[in-house]
Amino acid sequence: MGKILELKNLTREYPGVIALNDVSMSFEAGEIHSIMGENGAGKSTMIKIIAGAIPATRGTVIIDGKPCEKLNPAISKELGIGVIYQEFNLVPSMSVAENIFLGENTGNAVMPDFKYMHKRTKEIMEEFGVDIDSHRMVGELTTAQQQLVEIAKAICKNCKVLIMDEPSASIAVAEVENMFRIVRRLKAKGVTIIYISHRMDEVFEISDRVSILRDGAYIATKNIGEVSRKDLINLMVGRELTETYPTRNVKIGEPVLEIRDLCGNGDFHIDLTLHKGEILGLGGLVGSGRTELAKMLFGDVKPHSGEIIVKGKRCRFSDTSKAIDAGIGLIPEDRKKEGAFLNYTIQWNIPSMSLRRISRGTVIDFKEADRLADEYVERLNIKTPSVKQLVRNLSGGNQQKVVVAKVLAAKTDILIFDEPTRGIDVGAKQEIYRLMNELVEQGMSILMITSEMEELLGMSDRIVVLYEGKVSGELNKEQFSQDRVLELASGM
Numbered sequence: 001m002g003k004i005l006e007l008k009n010l011t012r013e014y015p016g017v018i019a020l021n022d023v024s025m026s027f028e029a030g031e032i033h034s035i036m037g038e039n040g041a042g043k044s045t046m047i048k049i050i051a052g053a054i055p056a057t058r059g060t061v062i063i064d065g066k067p068c069e070k071l072n073p074a075i076s077k078e079l080g081i082g083v084i085y086q087e088f089n090l091v092p093s094m095s096v097a098e099n100i101f102l103g104e105n106t107g108n109a110v111m112p113d114f115k116y117m118h119k120r121t122k123e124i125m126e127e128f129g130v131d132i133d134s135h136r137m138v139g140e141l142t143t144a145q146q147q148l149v150e151i152a153k154a155i156c157k158n159c160k161v162l163i164m165d166e167p168s169a170s171i172a173v174a175e176v177e178n179m180f181r182i183v184r185r186l187k188a189k190g191v192t193i194i195y196i197s198h199r200m201d202e203v204f205e206i207s208d209r210v211s212i213l214r215d216g217a218y219i220a221t222k223n224i225g226e227v228s229r230k231d232l233i234n235l236m237v238g239r240e241l242t243e244t245y246p247t248r249n250v251k252i253g254e255p256v257l258e259i260r261d262l263c264g265n266g267d268f269h270i271d272l273t274l275h276k277g278e279i280l281g282l283g284g285l286v287g288s289g290r291t292e293l294a295k296m297l298f299g300d301v302k303p304h305s306g307e308i309i310v311k312g313k314r315c316r317f318s319d320t321s322k323a324i325d326a327g328i329g330l331i332p333e334d335r336k337k338e339g340a341f342l343n344y345t346i347q348w349n350i351p352s353m354s355l356r357r358i359s360r361g362t363v364i365d366f367k368e369a370d371r372l373a374d375e376y377v378e379r380l381n382i383k384t385p386s387v388k389q390l391v392r393n394l395s396g397g398n399q400q401k402v403v404v405a406k407v408l409a410a411k412t413d414i415l416i417f418d419e420p421t422r423g424i425d426v427g428a429k430q431e432i433y434r435l436m437n438e439l440v441e442q443g444m445s446i447l448m449i450t451s452e453m454e455e456l457l458g459m460s461d462r463i464v465v466l467y468e469g470k471v472s473g474e475l476n477k478e479q480f481s482q483d484r485v486l487e488l489a490s491g492m
């Protein structure tokens with residue numbers, strides 16, 4: 001086994017930020033090599049340089065023994081590098097096959113060879129045991145299916161190195177297994193996989209080796225058998241950090257949110273009560289109706305019938321601003337589309353949901369707005385040279401922190417968190433948990449949708465599990481168990 005990819009003194013600078021700082025490391029042919037590091041550590045920057053998407057300020061990428069001074073996406077691809085980016089790059093209005101061959105020359109200059117495209121797509125899908133029709137529009141597929149199309153797109157070029165930047169961030173646990181099956185098959189064919197994830201379990205399950213970046217610098221590479229979770233965390237954050245759920249002391253009070261016979265599309269029919277001071281965990285598989293419920297409560301989706309009662313008052317939200325006025329805040333699942341204003345600064349984003357609260361009449365208290373921004377940048381450890389940075393220039397995880405900060409700063413009494421810590425690193429997760437505790441201690445209530453079992457069991461006072469649009473069971477703290485949640489989630 002030789003080195004398939006080497007990085008020599010790779011550096012990337014942005015104004016006020018050294019995103020990657022003199023990184024040297026190498027990847028072996030046929031290994032699965034994970035990269036871990038806190039949000040903003042430089043992981044995505046590193047892979048963008050390897051893919052030729054951005055140039056390095058200094059340093060060299062050596063692909064299969066060949067030093068590449070001037071990389072661009074076409075050269076990198078030609079040399080066998082396939083990349084699945086943190087944000088998908090598919091065209092929703094085109095078919096699966098068209099997406100897979102986007103930018104390739106099949107057929108002649110005028111007419112792409114559709115027959116070949118569909119035939120080849122079918123072959124790839126069959127080879128990896130994936131059942132997706134090559135004629136379907138990508139926009140109609142589930143996120144997990146889109147993920148598989150991204151993988152197919154990368155591997156149809158027979159790449160030697162497949163880089164996956166947080167591929168699991170938007171798909172469910174069962175679907176991750178499906179993806180791993182394909183990853184293992186690629187490895188068996190000698191492909192090198194570079195795998196980026198914040199999920200420790202996955203890294204331990206899939207990797208041969210793991211490397212850690214911190215603040216743009218290379219820290220270490222370890223064989224996966226020779227490290228513990230704790231070792232990895234300490235390497236990532238550079239200090240001791242225990243992974244425990246902070247305890248809280250809250251007296252749970254009267255109902256603040258009652259959902260009665262709420263019906264929606266298909267079999268959706270939910271009854272649920274959230275109490276003052278409570279963190280109610282909402283478990284279930286992707287598609288079980290959890291996000292649908294969150295959207296109905298936030299005025300984003302209209303229920304067909306039923307009642308939403310907020311603090312004793314029947315409510316109907318025609319839009320989200322009405323929901324906010326009634327005291328409901330939502331951290332949405334899809335933060336790219338629904339969460340942050342990417343072309344605005346952090347300082348503008350964080351107080352943006354709190355403006356009414358911090359205004360006198362029509363006059364906004366800008367001092368208070370700036371203070372809020374500073375406070376949450378500090379508390380959530382948002383990595384940025386300044387609060388004046390545009391959100392689009394932040395790393396993926398730091399963009400998410402901005403959305404979380406925005407909703408927390410609004411201090412609505414009822415908070416709905418849809419996957420609050422997805423894509424967020426281990427240190428910041430702890431801070432979010434502490435903030436959640438503080439909020440309920442101040443008398444607020446939280447409805448927490450999460451697919452992370454540990455988080456569900458660790459943070460909830462009570463757990464309700466949904467299955468196919470209905471409540472399949474409810475667990476009190478004494479009844480909490482992983483097995484029970486999984487049973488209920490699969491409708492048993």
Ligand SMILES: Nc1ncnc2c1ncn2[C@@H]1O[C@H](COP(=O)(O)OP(=O)(O)OP(=O)(O)O)[C@@H](O)[C@H]1O
Nearest residue numbers: 014019039040041042043044045393394395396397
């Ligand atoms: N276009 C840009 N302009 C300014 N700074 C940038 C730009 N792109 C990235 N950065 C900065 O470079 C640093 C590294 O970002 P990068 O996206 O590589 O982090 P990451 O390790 O992938 O984090 P995450 O886990 O959050 O995805 C961050 O501090 C980020 O703010």
Ligand SMILES: [Mg+2]
Nearest residue numbers: 044086395396
């Ligand atoms: Mg990233």
